[in-house]
Amino acid sequence: METMQQIYDLIILGGGCAGLTAGIYAGRAKMRTVILENKQAGGQAATTDEIANYPGFSSIAGPELADRMLEQARSFGAEYITCDVQSVRLTGEIKEVATATGVYRSRAIILATGANPKKLGFEGEDEFRGRGVGYCATCDGFFFEDKDIFVIGGGYSAAEEALYLTRFGKKVTILVRKDRFRCAQSIVDKVMSHPKIEVRFNTEIEKAFGGDLLQGAVFKNNKTGETTEYRVSEQDGTFGIFVFVGYEPASSLFAGQVDLDGQGYVKTGENMETGVPGVFAAGDLRPKLLRQLVTATADGAVAAVQAERYVAEQKEKYGIRDGAAGGDGAPYSSGATAGGSRAGDGSSMDVTDRTAGEISGKKSDDRTGEHLTAEIRREVAAVFEKLERDAVLICMVDDKVEKSKELAAFLKEVCSLSSHLKLEIYSVGQRPEVEEQIRLERLPAAALLDEHRNYTGVKFSGIPGGHEFNSFILAIYNLAGPGQEVGEALRSRAEKIEKQARLQIAVSLSCHFCPETVAAAQRLAILNPCIEAEMIDMGLFPELRKKYNIMSVPAVILNGGKIAFGAQNMEAILGMIEKDA
Numbered sequence: 001m002e003t004m005q006q007i008y009d010l011i012i013l014g015g016g017c018a019g020l021t022a023g024i025y026a027g028r029a030k031m032r033t034v035i036l037e038n039k040q041a042g043g044q045a046a047t048t049d050e051i052a053n054y055p056g057f058s059s060i061a062g063p064e065l066a067d068r069m070l071e072q073a074r075s076f077g078a079e080y081i082t083c084d085v086q087s088v089r090l091t092g093e094i095k096e097v098a099t100a101t102g103v104y105r106s107r108a109i110i111l112a113t114g115a116n117p118k119k120l121g122f123e124g125e126d127e128f129r130g131r132g133v134g135y136c137a138t139c140d141g142f143f144f145e146d147k148d149i150f151v152i153g154g155g156y157s158a159a160e161e162a163l164y165l166t167r168f169g170k171k172v173t174i175l176v177r178k179d180r181f182r183c184a185q186s187i188v189d190k191v192m193s194h195p196k197i198e199v200r201f202n203t204e205i206e207k208a209f210g211g212d213l214l215q216g217a218v219f220k221n222n223k224t225g226e227t228t229e230y231r232v233s234e235q236d237g238t239f240g241i242f243v244f245v246g247y248e249p250a251s252s253l254f255a256g257q258v259d260l261d262g263q264g265y266v267k268t269g270e271n272m273e274t275g276v277p278g279v280f281a282a283g284d285l286r287p288k289l290l291r292q293l294v295t296a297t298a299d300g301a302v303a304a305v306q307a308e309r310y311v312a313e314q315k316e317k318y319g320i321r322d323g324a325a326g327g328d329g330a331p332y333s334s335g336a337t338a339g340g341s342r343a344g345d346g347s348s349m350d351v352t353d354r355t356a357g358e359i360s361g362k363k364s365d366d367r368t369g370e371h372l373t374a375e376i377r378r379e380v381a382a383v384f385e386k387l388e389r390d391a392v393l394i395c396m397v398d399d400k401v402e403k404s405k406e407l408a409a410f411l412k413e414v415c416s417l418s419s420h421l422k423l424e425i426y427s428v429g430q431r432p433e434v435e436e437q438i439r440l441e442r443l444p445a446a447a448l449l450d451e452h453r454n455y456t457g458v459k460f461s462g463i464p465g466g467h468e469f470n471s472f473i474l475a476i477y478n479l480a481g482p483g484q485e486v487g488e489a490l491r492s493r494a495e496k497i498e499k500q501a502r503l504q505i506a507v508s509l510s511c512h513f514c515p516e517t518v519a520a521a522q523r524l525a526i527l528n529p530c531i532e533a534e535m536i537d538m539g540l541f542p543e544l545r546k547k548y549n550i551m552s553v554p555a556v557i558l559n560g561g562k563i564a565f566g567a568q569n570m571e572a573i574l575g576m577i578e579k580d581a
């Protein structure tokens with residue numbers, strides 16, 4: 001595995017609000033800083049519809065706040081890279097973080113990997129995951145239009161997400177296991193007075209059941225012992241259960257290297273120091289009384305200031321000039337450095353990451369074109385400057401099919417940003433051989449051909465807007481540009497696939513976890529012509545959702561059979577294909 005030449009002053013593991021704030025402070029202190037994150041920036045905040053208790057904002061959308069924090073960290077010089085961290089070495093003066101694309105090294109490290117949603121463990125929870133049981137309201141809420149929804153939990157998440165889900169469900173019932181909520185009274189008041197919400201206290205779920213989809217559940221009053229059964233009406237067919245019962249720390253990578261408490265939280269002192277020199281922890285990963293945005297950001301700031309002091313002392317000890325270039329630290333430059341090319345480090349990763357992290361393709365008033373804001377056009381153009389080869393975008397439309405015009409206009413605008421991109425727009429029936437080549441099944445659709453006009457297997461059914469704009473730009477970058485670095489082991493596994501693998505990735509454009517999965521599948525398709533990866537917008541193609549009983553996104557369907565719910569990386573998708581071979 002390649003080791004990056006550069007030794008950073010600080011690696012921040014995790015791009016949630018604690019990590020981004022640490023990035024802002026470290027960047028401002030002129031530390032050479034990189035933030036490594038495997039999902040979208042902002043962590044839990046980025047999946048929160050509305051935040052009403054962050055000082056200075058009476059109300060702000062979580063994704064917007066996250067975007068602003070990322071922008072601010074970058075404006076102070078912090079790099080932000082999307083990658084999967086495989087292992088860490090926290091001991092010694094140089095810390096090492098191994099990712100699929102290389103090893104990053106630094107003098108100090110801040111652990112800010114946060115926490116993951118907890119599962120409950122009731123009977124049927126795993127069986128109906130993606131078929132009625134969900135953990136992300138913004139991703140999956142729209143599947144439950146005019147259906148009954150049950151929300152389990154009594155904290156902030158349960159209360160706030162229940163309010164959000166009232167946009168879709170005909171009724172939202174919250175099951176709270178105690179006789180009270182565990183969040184601010186102002187939210188409790190909103191919940192209790194909402195005409196679509198019913199709250200059942202002292203109530204827990206025992207099991208969920210059904211056929212292809214969720215059809216019923218058994219609840220128990222833990223005071224009286226009385227059980228009640230809910231069965232969905234024939235007319236509704238199915239219903240939703242959303243679980244928001246807290247989080248568990250994402251600390252397994254650090255076990256054995258820093259002290260964890262009984263629940264797996266990373267123990268720290270008041271200044272975010274762990275017991276290991278140069279290693280700090282911030283945010284939801286730490287044991288604390290109050291897990292809120294404001295405490296996460298505070299942790300991030302303190303951790304960065306402490307890390308800066310630590311690194312300054314280290315540099316003084318070894319006589320390292322501040323601002324010296326990467327690979328500067330003479331005491332460390334042997335051994336850990338493998339040398340070689342910087343592919344997978346430096347600019348290419350930063351560029352791909354900008355697309356993944358920042359560009360959302362959302363409409364705004366600041367428009368110069370039909371779909372993209374001036375700022376987004378600039379950012380995309382900067383990514384497209386790296387393109388080295390031509391690529392052809394085939395756009396298949398039908399005037400009778402909704403969204404056809406919108407897709408054509410959208411692609412025209414994107415393609416106008418690079419001379420490497422050739423756009424061909426055809427009405428359905430006009431070029432049957434091209435339809436056959438791109439295995440057209442749904443309209444409207446966009447497919448990517450390489451410079452020799454070979455179909456790459458990358459296809460978008462629907463408009464790759466919203467969060468999917470990221471995967472769309474990444475697909476172009478991966479095909480016609482240097483591409484995101486893929487580790488040697490993964491590349492050779494992907495290249496070995498000989499059997500046709502047709503991946504359909506069901507998404508919603510409001511799902512923050514979906515682009516990661518689409519990009520991973522399409523990266524594989526670009527590596528191997530046997531693999532096809534089609535993004536399918538569930539909002540536009542509900543028949544697919546019926547056919548496969550999809551009630552949660554992302555869902556990856558392989559060869560029209562096996563289906564996997566939840567975010568998947570390249571490794572997981574490859575594993576799925578290999579098993580099927």
Ligand code: NDP
Pocket residue numbers: 048051052053120152153154155156157158160176177178181182204244245246247290291292293
């Ligand atoms: P919390 O840990 O705050 O609450 C979890 C809830 O789930 C509690 O009501 C808990 O019940 C219940 N629960 C736990 N286990 C079970 C179980 N087995 N069966 C039934 N119910 C169960 O988690 P949240 O996800 O709400 O929030 C996580 C963190 O993020 C919190 O620190 C929260 O403060 C913060 N947050 C803040 C927000 C804001 O300030 N706007 C928004 C969202 C999150 P019990 O009370 O009985 O333990």
